[in-house]
Amino acid sequence: MKRFFCSLSRSTAITMLLSLSCAVFADQSAVLSAVQKALPQYEVESAKLHEGAGLYVVVLKNGPTLHVTQDGKYFVAGDLYRIDNTTLENETEKAKLSKIETLPESQMIVYKAKDEKAHITVFTDVDCGYCRMLHKEVPKLNEAGVTVRYLAYPRAGIGSEAYTKMVSIWCSADPKEWLTQAKLGAEIPENKCVNPVADQYKLGNEVGVRGTPSIVLGNGEFLPGYLPAAELVKHLGL
Numbered sequence: 001m002k003r004f005f006c007s008l009s010r011s012t013a014i015t016m017l018l019s020l021s022c023a024v025f026a027d028q029s030a031v032l033s034a035v036q037k038a039l040p041q042y043e044v045e046s047a048k049l050h051e052g053a054g055l056y057v058v059v060l061k062n063g064p065t066l067h068v069t070q071d072g073k074y075f076v077a078g079d080l081y082r083i084d085n086t087t088l089e090n091e092t093e094k095a096k097l098s099k100i101e102t103l104p105e106s107q108m109i110v111y112k113a114k115d116e117k118a119h120i121t122v123f124t125d126v127d128c129g130y131c132r133m134l135h136k137e138v139p140k141l142n143e144a145g146v147t148v149r150y151l152a153y154p155r156a157g158i159g160s161e162a163y164t165k166m167v168s169i170w171c172s173a174d175p176k177e178w179l180t181q182a183k184l185g186a187e188i189p190e191n192k193c194v195n196p197v198a199d200q201y202k203l204g205n206e207v208g209v210r211g212t213p214s215i216v217l218g219n220g221e222f223l224p225g226y227l228p229a230a231e232l233v234k235h236l237g238l
Contacts, residue, residue, distance in 0.1 A: 027070040031056045034072030039063075050091070053080060057095065065092050096207045097220040100151075107196040109150040109175045111138050117145030118236045123153035123204045123214040126165050126182040130226035131213045135183045137229035144233045150179065152197040153204040153212050163197065170195045 032047055035058055042060040050057050050067070057080070058066040068075040079092040100121050108121070120141075124131045138148050152170065154162035165182060171191035172178045182188050204214070208222065215223040217236065227235070 027072075028056065030072040031058065031068045031070065035060075035066065035068065035075070050080065052082065053091075055080070057092070065096075093208065093222065094220045097216055097222060099203065100207070100216050101218070101220075103151075105149060107200075109170070109179050111142060111148040111150075111176065113142045113145050113147045115145050116147050117238055119147040119149055119218050120232065120236075121149045121151060121216045123151050123200075123209045123212055123216075125153055125155045125162055125212040126169070126179070126188075127162050128155065128212045132183045134213050134226055135180065140229040141232065144229070144238055146233065146236065146238070151200040151204065153201055153209055153214070154197070155212060158198050158201060163201070164190070167192065167195050167197050170197055 028047055028049070032044060035042075035044060035047075039060065042063040045059040045061045047056055047058045049055075049070075053067065055067040055069060058068050058075075060066065064077040065079070066075045066077050067080050079090050082089045082091050113119075122131075122134065124135075141148055152166045154160055154166050156162050165188050168188045168191040169175055169178045169182055171193035172189070178188060207216075209224075211224065213226055215227065215232070217223065223235070
């Protein structure tokens with residue numbers, strides 16, 4: 001009898017899990033269908049259920065982020081905030097910024113700390129004065145255990161002079177050296193190759209970069225603008 005109930009319990013649990021799984025996929029299908037019918041001009045990049053809010057987070061390619069009810073009948077466009085006691089956390093921004101941590105360092109220009117305790121990812125422009133100030137402090141950051149990882153963000157956009165310079169740097173034999181030279185005002189020999197500069201610029205726009213430098217910490221915190229090395233190190237708790 002005991003064995004029967006154990007078997008029954010396992011069978012019931014499996015049935016419940018399958019039912020739940022089917023319900024989730026059914027809800028997602030309804031959401032995707034509703035969004036595609038209502039907004040045919042956009043391509044759905046991703047759709048994922050936010051467990052805390054009970055809403056589907058639907059990211060539209062080159063469009064807004066939507067938060068859609070599970071029946072697909074209602075949505076709001078914009079950021080989703082979580083109330084954490086007396087503070088607000090922007091869940092949408094955190095999700096976008098988490099994409100940066102999935103990028104391979106091989107696509108970045110990285111100044112590695114010997115004894116790494118933390119890392120920052122910086123959207124940079126070679127012609128930006130404050131970016132040059134930050135770059136001068138990279139040795140201090142490295143000494144403090146902070147690895148500095150650069151992503152390209154030519155403020156004038158794809159096809160601009162700054163964009164061409166950054167492509168040439170990323171395509172050079174020694175990107176670290178040529179990035180440093182560019183920030184010192186040197187002329188950059190033109191180079192061409194398959195490169196991530198345009199994708200990094202688009203990612204910057206997607207995560208809310210509006211100027212350079214824009215600094216993203218390892219925990220997803222976004223710091224717009226220049227901070228001296230000492231302040232950055234302190235902010236990182238080192």
